[in-house]
Amino acid sequence: MSAPAATLTLDRPREASAADQVLRFCRRQPLGAISFVAILVMLLSGIFAEWVAPYDPLAIDFAATLAAPSWSHWFGTDGFGRDILSRIVYGARTALVIGFASSMLGSTLGAVIGATSAYFGGRIDSAIQRGIDILLAFPIIVLALVVVAVLGKGLFLGIDLNLVVAIAIPIVPKVARVVRSAALSIRAMPYVDAARAAGYSHGRIIFRHMAPNLAAPYLIMLTAYIAQAILLEASLSFLGLGVSEPTAAWGLMLSGNASDFYREAPWMVIFPGLAISVAVFAFNLFGDALRDWLDPKFKV
Amino acid sequence: MLRYAINRLLLMVPTLLGVAVLVFFMLRVVTGDVVEVKLRGDGGAVSQETIDMERKRLGLDKPLSAQFADWMVGVVTLDLGKSMWTDRPVVEEIGTRLELSMQVAIMATIVAVLIAIPLGAIAAVAQDSWIDRVVRIITIAGLAVPAFWLGMLIMIGLLAAFNWLPPITFTPLYVDPWANLSQLVWPAMAVGYRYAAVVARMVRSSLIEVMNEDYIRTARAKGVFERLILTRHALRNALLPAITVIGLEFAFLIGGLVVTEQVFNLNGIGKLFVQSVSRNDFTLIQGMVMLIAAIYVLVNLAVDLLYAVLDPRIRYT
Numbered sequence: 001m002s003a004p005a006a007t008l009t010l011d012r013p014r015e016a017s018a019a020d021q022v023l024r025f026c027r028r029q030p031l032g033a034i035s036f037v038a039i040l041v042m043l044l045s046g047i048f049a050e051w052v053a054p055y056d057p058l059a060i061d062f063a064a065t066l067a068a069p070s071w072s073h074w075f076g077t078d079g080f081g082r083d084i085l086s087r088i089v090y091g092a093r094t095a096l097v098i099g100f101a102s103s104m105l106g107s108t109l110g111a112v113i114g115a116t117s118a119y120f121g122g123r124i125d126s127a128i129q130r131g132i133d134i135l136l137a138f139p140i141i142v143l144a145l146v147v148v149a150v151l152g153k154g155l156f157l158g159i160d161l162n163l164v165v166a167i168a169i170p171i172v173p174k175v176a177r178v179v180r181s182a183a184l185s186i187r188a189m190p191y192v193d194a195a196r197a198a199g200y201s202h203g204r205i206i207f208r209h210m211a212p213n214l215a216a217p218y219l220i221m222l223t224a225y226i227a228q229a230i231l232l233e234a235s236l237s238f239l240g241l242g243v244s245e246p247t248a249a250w251g252l253m254l255s256g257n258a259s260d261f262y263r264e265a266p267w268m269v270i271f272p273g274l275a276i277s278v279a280v281f282a283f284n285l286f287g288d289a290l291r292d293w294l295d296p297k298f299k300v
Numbered sequence: 301m302l303r304y305a306i307n308r309l310l311l312m313v314p315t316l317l318g319v320a321v322l323v324f325f326m327l328r329v330v331t332g333d334v335v336e337v338k339l340r341g342d343g344g345a346v347s348q349e350t351i352d353m354e355r356k357r358l359g360l361d362k363p364l365s366a367q368f369a370d371w372m373v374g375v376v377t378l379d380l381g382k383s384m385w386t387d388r389p390v391v392e393e394i395g396t397r398l399e400l401s402m403q404v405a406i407m408a409t410i411v412a413v414l415i416a417i418p419l420g421a422i423a424a425v426a427q428d429s430w431i432d433r434v435v436r437i438i439t440i441a442g443l444a445v446p447a448f449w450l451g452m453l454i455m456i457g458l459l460a461a462f463n464w465l466p467p468i469t470f471t472p473l474y475v476d477p478w479a480n481l482s483q484l485v486w487p488a489m490a491v492g493y494r495y496a497a498v499v500a501r502m503v504r505s506s507l508i509e510v511m512n513e514d515y516i517r518t519a520r521a522k523g524v525f526e527r528l529i530l531t532r533h534a535l536r537n538a539l540l541p542a543i544t545v546i547g548l549e550f551a552f553l554i555g556g557l558v559v560t561e562q563v564f565n566l567n568g569i570g571k572l573f574v575q576s577v578s579r580n581d582f583t584l585i586q587g588m589v590m591l592i593a594a595i596y597v598l599v600n601l602a603v604d605l606l607y608a609v610l611d612p613r614i615r616y617t
Contacts, residue, residue, distance in 0.1 A: 134318035137593040139555035142573070149577040149585065150326050231446055235559045238448055239574050254449060262465075266456045273449030281444035 025293060032289020038282035046093035055083035057090040057248040066265045076267035078253070079260075084267065088275045090248035095279060098164055098243070099230040106168035106229075107222045110175025112206075115214060117176065118183035119206050129180075132173040140170035144232055148241045163242055167232050175221045182217045186210050216294040223290055227283035234276045250276045305605060312597050319593045320375065320586070324368055327582050334384040334580045335360065358384050371586065380587035385579050390587035394569060400470050400484070401561070401568035405553050407488035412495035413546065419496070420503025420542075421535060427508055435500065442497020447556040451490035451563035458486070468565050487564045491556040495549050502545040507538040540611055547603030554592055 026033035045052045054074075061081030069076040075084040117128040135143065144166045151162035186192065187210070195205045236242030237251030245252065253272035261268055335354045355361045359370065374381050380390035423435035458464055466486050471479040510516065511534055519529045558570035569588060576584040 130314065130318065133315050134322060137315055137319055137596050138589070139558075139592060139596070141555040141558050142589065142592055145558070145573065145577045146323060146326060146585065146589065149580060150329060227444070231444075234446055235448065238446075238559060239562060241574070241578065254452065262452070262456050262459050266460075269449070269452045269456060273446065273452065276449065277441070277445045280446075281441060284440060284443055 025289075029289035029293055031285050032293070035282040035285035035289065038278060039286060042092045042096060042279060042282070045089045046096045049090045049093050053083075053086035053089040055086040057082060057086045058246050059083070066261060066268075068265075069267055075271040076265065078265070078268050084253070084271055087248040087253060088250065088271060091250045091253065091272065091275065092279075094243055094247060094249040095230045095233060095276075098160075098167065098233045099226045099279075099283075102164045102167035102229045102233075103171060103222055103225040105164060106171025107175045107218060107225055109168065110172040110221070111179045111214060111218045113172065114176035114179030115183045115206050115210055118180045118187050119202065119210065121187070125180075128176075132176055135170075135173035136177075138170070140228070140232060141235055143170040144236060145239075145241065148236065160243060163233070163236065166236070167229050170232070171225045171228065175218075175225070178221060179214055179217055182214055183210060186213050220287060220291045220294060223283060224287035227280045227287065230276065230283065231280050250279075301605075301608060305601070308601050308604070312594075312601070315597060316590065316593060320372065320590060321368075323586055323589045324371065325364070327580075327585060328364060328367075334358070334582060336580070338385060338579070371583075375590065380590070381583040383576075383581055383584045385576070385581040385584070390584055393572065393584060394587060394591060397567055397569045397572050399472065400566060401554075401557055401570060403473065403480075404484050404487050404491070404557060404561075404566070404568065405550070407484060408492035408495055408553055409546065409550065411488055411492035412499055412549075415492070415496040416499035417503055417535075417539070417542070420500040421507055421530070421538075423500070423504045424507035424511065424538075425530065432504075435504070439497040439500050442494050442500075445493065446559070447491045447494060448559040448563045450493055451487060451560050454486050454490060455563070466564065470567060483564075484566075487557075487560050487566060490563070491553055491560050494556065495553060498549050499542055499545050502542045503538060506541045507534060510534045510538045513537075540607065543606060543610070544603055547599050547606075550595075550599050554595070 049057075059082060061077070064073070064077050064081040065079055067073050067077040067081070073083050073085065075088065077083055078087070113128060113132075117125045138146070147166035147169050148163070151165060192205060192209060195209050200209075233242055233249070234251030234254075237249045238255045240255055243249035243252050250272045254269060335351055335358065338354070352361070359367060362370075371381060378391070380394075382389055383393050386393065419435055419438070423432045426432050455465060458466070466483045467479060468483075470483065473480045516529060516534060519533050520526075524533070554570070557568060558573055560566075561568045561570035562574065569591075572584070573588050575581075576588065
């Protein structure tokens with residue numbers, strides 16, 4: 001009795017399940033799949049840091065300062081005897097929360113601005129574009145530093161919201177540019193004119209009719225800028241203007257006295273930097289794979 | 301062409317004006333200024349009168365519009381005012397550090413171009429081979445490795461290999477080239493890696509595109525040596541898009557320097573910028589932002605003009 005069932009599946013193409021989609025993604029984009037696994041590992045260790053980390057990341061142990069990597073401390077310890085592996089595991093949480101939150105904020109804001117600019121066109125468009133030109137004249141870290149100088153620190157539930165804003169703002173103009181150019185072609189579609197003729201409000205047309213077709217560039221930019229945001233957070237923390245002690249953050253682990261121990265404890269420098277690089281590498285690769293997957297024609 | 305250049309130069313004015321307005325008012329939105337940091341930063345009890353007097357001396361008590369007008373008049377006459385922290389003229393503060401930073405930036409550009417063009421070309425010629433894959437990994441890693449960490453690794457490597465660290469004090473190139481280079485080559489390499497990676501990716505993709513053009517096939521049909529095709533026919537055209545990237549990445553380079561100068565303890569504009577941000581030194585922050593934005597806009601213009609010079613098909617009117 002199995003034969004009719006087989007013909008049935010042949011006749012009617014089966015709906016691709018989520019698992020199939022994932023499998024196909026892995027086959028077509030092997031590098032993307034590897035980077036996805038790396039991101040997953042980071043995500044899990046960030047979420048379950050309490051169980052994954054072998055030590056308390058803040059526990060000071062003066063009996064074991066600057067201990068070299070060993071079986072009890074895989075990545076060694078820092079100048080306070082804090083376990084570096086544990087701090088990296090907890091640092092993943094900091095990096096992901098700040099990276100994701102600021103990329104989300106920056107990309108969403110940028111996408112809304114870009115879509116609005118393309119939708120209205122004319123004077124509004126050129127005014128918005130001039131504003132974006134101004135923001136683009138700042139190198140990203142310079143803009144972020146100015147925002148940090150303006151906002152200072154604003155802790156909320158242990159997360160520095162002002163830092164998130166500082167990292168998000170440089171992302172806004174870049175996303176706005178890309179989304180605008182994608183939205184321009186959608187703006188010219190007959191269904192947008194139809195929606196206008198039907199008398200829908202501007203907001204409804206932008207968010208209900210245009211937005212679904214901008215999802216691909218939006219998602220691509222979102223993942224790509226998570227990498228940038230993690231890098232920027234690390235740089236700011238390294239400069240002492242981002243996450244502050246004693247929170248475990250990768251950039252922070254490299255700042256301050258880490259440089260005093262180049263000779264005695266190079267592991268203090270090597271492992272946190274490796275964590276930053278792997279994280280950024282993985283998100284970059286995943287963003288690339290996602291781009292090829294979602295929209296092969298789309299170039300950032 | 302000349303008219304285009306003048307037009308673009310004039311268009312810089314509103315952009316830079318926008319930058320000026322943005323940075324000036326952003327800095328003043330929030331309470332807390334240089335005087336607080338300077339006099340109360342160490343937790344000492346300083347009377348309100350002293351604070352008010354210092355504010356008055358720095359002109360921070362005037363209405364915002366008056367402060368802005370004063371500053372803009374200064375900017376137009378290239379007088380950026382005095383640092384609110386050191387009382388030295390902003391132009392002087394920047395000037396003494398600009399030489400070092402510009403040298404590192406230029407050296408990094410040279411390092412990047414020297415590495416990127418051959419790397420990108422090899423990858424393009426050997427497209428999809430293992431060489432191409434290795435180059436791809438090197439270049440993607442270049443986008444992921446933070447310049448400041450690379451700088452620290454270089455230091456660790458130098459210590460391990462030669463038990464030596466680069467000198468901390470800056471010697472101008474014309475005084476002692478050797479001392480100068482032995483200090484600045486390392487930061488140039490640290491920030492140059494990312495730069496090289498971006499440019500190499502561009503060289504690769506544009507060379508692959510050019511190699512599929514008809515005139516390359518014609519050259520092959522004529523029996524031109526493959527080497528000559530690559531160097532004379534293809535590379536010349538493929539390098540055009542790379543020039544854009546080289547120009548655009550120059551701005552990133554300044555950003556990279558902000559962090560990398562800390563690692564190498566270089567007294568350049570990057571370090572000055574971080575310092576002025578943590579001190580709320582408004583005039584100095586404003587001056588540096590204007591300088592960096594101006595460099596960025598000018599480099600962009602230079603790239604566009606260079607493009608027209610190098611590619612006769614492009615005509616600006």
